[in-house]
Amino acid sequence: MDDDLLVRRAQEGDDRAARQLFDVYQLRTFRLALGLLGDSSDAEEVAQDALTYALLNIHNYNADLSSFSTWLHTITVSRSRDKRRRKILPSIPLAHWLGLGHQIRDHTPGPESYYLRQEAESGLLSALDQLSPKLREAIVLRFYADCTYKEMGDIMGCSLNTARSRLRLAIDKLRAQLGEEQVRWLAAENIR
Amino acid sequence: MAGSGKHPVEQIHYDEITLQEYSLGQLLPEEDEIIRAHLATCATCRAHAEAVAAVARRVQRDLHNTLDNATPSARLNFDAIKAEWHKPPRRTSFLYRLQEIVPAGPAVILLSVLALVFLLFMPSSGTVALRSLELPGGYDGPPAIVAAGTDYGLVLIRLSENEVKPVARLAYLTRPRNIQFSTDGQWVAVGQGSTLHIIATQDETVHARIDITDGAGWAWSPDGAVLAYTDGWGRLALFEAAAQSSREMVPADEGAANVPIWSQDGSAIAYASGDSLWRLDPATGYRSELVRNPAPDSVLLVPAAWSTDGTVLLAWDQVAAARGASPALYRVDVLAHRLEQIPGSTLAQGDNLAWPLSTQERVLTAQDNRLVLVNVIDGQQQTVPAQIPRPAALDWAPNGAWAATIVPGAPGGEGLYLYAPQDGELKPVALPGDASEQDVIWAGPEHLFVIRQTDGGASELWSVPLTNGDDPARILTNARQPETGTLGGWQWDNVLAVRRLPAS
Numbered sequence: 001m002d003d004d005l006l007v008r009r010a011q012e013g014d015d016r017a018a019r020q021l022f023d024v025y026q027l028r029t030f031r032l033a034l035g036l037l038g039d040s041s042d043a044e045e046v047a048q049d050a051l052t053y054a055l056l057n058i059h060n061y062n063a064d065l066s067s068f069s070t071w072l073h074t075i076t077v078s079r080s081r082d083k084r085r086r087k088i089l090p091s092i093p094l095a096h097w098l099g100l101g102h103q104i105r106d107h108t109p110g111p112e113s114y115y116l117r118q119e120a121e122s123g124l125l126s127a128l129d130q131l132s133p134k135l136r137e138a139i140v141l142r143f144y145a146d147c148t149y150k151e152m153g154d155i156m157g158c159s160l161n162t163a164r165s166r167l168r169l170a171i172d173k174l175r176a177q178l179g180e181e182q183v184r185w186l187a188a189e190n191i192r
Numbered sequence: 193m194a195g196s197g198k199h200p201v202e203q204i205h206y207d208e209i210t211l212q213e214y215s216l217g218q219l220l221p222e223e224d225e226i227i228r229a230h231l232a233t234c235a236t237c238r239a240h241a242e243a244v245a246a247v248a249r250r251v252q253r254d255l256h257n258t259l260d261n262a263t264p265s266a267r268l269n270f271d272a273i274k275a276e277w278h279k280p281p282r283r284t285s286f287l288y289r290l291q292e293i294v295p296a297g298p299a300v301i302l303l304s305v306l307a308l309v310f311l312l313f314m315p316s317s318g319t320v321a322l323r324s325l326e327l328p329g330g331y332d333g334p335p336a337i338v339a340a341g342t343d344y345g346l347v348l349i350r351l352s353e354n355e356v357k358p359v360a361r362l363a364y365l366t367r368p369r370n371i372q373f374s375t376d377g378q379w380v381a382v383g384q385g386s387t388l389h390i391i392a393t394q395d396e397t398v399h400a401r402i403d404i405t406d407g408a409g410w411a412w413s414p415d416g417a418v419l420a421y422t423d424g425w426g427r428l429a430l431f432e433a434a435a436q437s438s439r440e441m442v443p444a445d446e447g448a449a450n451v452p453i454w455s456q457d458g459s460a461i462a463y464a465s466g467d468s469l470w471r472l473d474p475a476t477g478y479r480s481e482l483v484r485n486p487a488p489d490s491v492l493l494v495p496a497a498w499s500t501d502g503t504v505l506l507a508w509d510q511v512a513a514a515r516g517a518s519p520a521l522y523r524v525d526v527l528a529h530r531l532e533q534i535p536g537s538t539l540a541q542g543d544n545l546a547w548p549l550s551t552q553e554r555v556l557t558a559q560d561n562r563l564v565l566v567n568v569i570d571g572q573q574q575t576v577p578a579q580i581p582r583p584a585a586l587d588w589a590p591n592g593a594w595a596a597t598i599v600p601g602a603p604g605g606e607g608l609y610l611y612a613p614q615d616g617e618l619k620p621v622a623l624p625g626d627a628s629e630q631d632v633i634w635a636g637p638e639h640l641f642v643i644r645q646t647d648g649g650a651s652e653l654w655s656v657p658l659t660n661g662d663d664p665a666r667i668l669t670n671a672r673q674p675e676t677g678t679l680g681g682w683q684w685d686n687v688l689a690v691r692r693l694p695a696s
Contacts, residue, residue: 015274015277015278018270018273018277019270019274022270022273023270026264026268027263027264030262030263030264030268031259031260031262034259034262035255035259040262040264043264044264044265044267044268047264047268048267048268048269048272051268051273052272052273052276053386055273055277056273056276056277057386078405078425081425082405082406082407085407085449128251134445139251139255140255142216143248143251143252143255144252144255144256144259149218156445157425157426157427157444157445158443158444158445162445164213167216168208168209168212171212171244171247171248174247174251175243175244175247178247
């Protein structure tokens, strides 16, 4: 069943269609959030939050304005920004209020975050971590989510030209961080 | 090499933007062909394009290698959505559910019979809401408008001479937050979920809806004509009530957040953005950075109030409030662009200060277990006598001479005090009944509105005249109990709001 039909049925109240949409988009949403945040626990939280919001508010989605996936990406990017902001502004966990200590949330790094850390120790992913959140969004949306400039602008809440210039700036910064020698090596490797 | 054109008519090389667009495959086929031909003969441009393409390919490959193998744990699941799916507001239309149970024909008949029974025997939720508020027959305080959150929606009530008149019940506003009336009471702005509703109180059909998200904040201009709001995505805009239109003043990528603060003459708005506090001229849109936060990793500076002459901005640290600590206060010298910490600390109540700035430019602070009034203009300090307890809530009289304070933990009816800083006078104001005092709003020179809470958790609004011979009277009861905010304190403006109206 295609996405449009699933969305229409979910908008009519069919929870099975909502379930199917969840199944179709949960991995994509999680991986996008992981690309934006670099932490799998945070990414799970953001993906759950974004999917819950999107599906419970699916009656507000307008297929004439964007595809469902662009709409969901927009919510995911927005929730990822909230997540980063909350890390600056710490809040007291619900478990703490209820006197349950830290039983609810397991902060042990999962295999994904271990894998990410290992990868980040070298090369471009390490350089990616040094980018500002907005430039990182541009890189992940373009090179992972395969968004067009128009879609990037819609998702990041900016114009097409701003999306284009953010991507250019991000690539410039990555090149600067890697150094000319490593970039030349990368280019040579591609030719080989 | 720099260049603005795409084709190097007068240049030797293409500019970086064009080469990047070429490397990322973003050019039209004919442009692509021209540049490809140029690259065949130009080693410099070719090296640049290859470098961009190499970085892009490598980022793409590394991202896919990393992310395509990542899988979430079982914590990411459909359960939360399933649990909420059938709760109000219903995503499943009634007709849809009915169709799954019975065929359409009998369903129509059943629906009609049920509707008839409902109309004949059930009181409307509006009636239930108004009955539960137990509004009095008369009133002898100043004209005002009140909003009360109930389980049946937000009820608007107009108080005028000898009359308490419900004017609207907004049934869809069952979980309102930050209820703000314009100064003339013509408009109410209230958030619910991801929408900011701006509603005409005279005619609720005039109704604007604005998309917002967490972190949004709003405030009416002093003349009540314009609502300044941040939408939570970083945008700051002005909504003109009469024209029903918004003007964007700060774009989303500048990250304006929290409640914008109007100066008293409406000529400036202070807002927090990034690591700085900014001043916005609402007439021209001109923005200037007032001060930069010197410790952005540990302090989140947000504006609280302007001095009367607009030369000083009071700001506070929301991070401390979020940690449950007493937030520090800061004085921003608007002309010198200088930030100074005010000695002592303050108290947060939701997103606002529980101890606001008076019209005499004084603000209460706690310093080493004593209370001190600090003049934010000249820095002069006045120690509050030790017998005056630390208030849970405070509001200043319009002339700044008296403060109405709520003493936490006092027995019901004994928690309201008036304090005059000039002579150190402290006057208790006794209220009838056992409900405990929670918050106070000064309405005119000789009148208070007091929010109280019964043992059963019902929220009440009381009218408290300060003139001899007039008795306090309850305006309403059974309003919803507020939740505590992430920044601590009861968020009373989520369930009860009152605005004194100019005498007509």
